Amino acid sequence: MIRRGGAEVTILARELRDGWCLAIELEGTSGWVGMGRKVRAELSARGRVAVSAFQDPNQIMMQVAVDGTPLCELNLIAGYFTRGQEAEGAEVESLLAAGFSRDGGPVGQAAQLDLGRRAVPALVAVTGVELEEARFDGPWYAGLAAPVR
Known part of the structure; x- marks a missing residue:
């Protein structure tokens, strides 16, 4: 199981279009496992993006x-990269085009959004997948996460 400090975490996941998957971690009390370096490395292996x-x-x-x-880390409240300021690539360029910056505050579209609403356009910028309400309808897989070794 994916464990953080010995606690198992519950994950909900469903398939999206074009090979993307949406996974939602329900317990943050033991830390956000999906933010772990090993998890992101495994999910993005073999040319994928996580x-x-x-x-x-x-x-x-x-x-x-x-x-x-790891390519970059973005502070969505401040609107800028906290790690990977020098990073290059299509994903970074998409985030910059959406109004996030390398070392200043947000501009354009990102600056117009409430702080709590910046995550979705950032996710869309990187993945190209719109997170509409209909994406949450239908079958989900749920359970305790499996080990990351």
């Missing part, structure tokens, strides 16, 4: 990994 995001009362963060390697 995006993890979380929100708690004091922060909203997003991390992107490509081909098993």
Whole structure:
């Protein structure tokens, strides 16, 4: 199981279009497992892209990994990269085009959004998948996460 501090976590997941999967982690009390380096490395291995995001009362963060390697981390409240400011690639360019910045505040579309609403356009910028309400309808797989070794 994926464990953080010995606690198992519950994951809900469903298939989206074009090979993407949406997974939602329900317990953040033991840390957000999906934000772990090993999890993102495995999910992005073999040329894939993995995006993890979380929100708690004091922060909203997003991390992107490509081909098993962390690419960047974005502070969605501040609107800029906290790691990977020098990172290059289509994913970074898409985030910059959406109004997030390398070292300043958000601009354009990102600056117009409430702080809690910046995660979705950032996810869409990287994945190209719109997160509409209909994406949450239909079958979901749920259970305790499996081990990451």
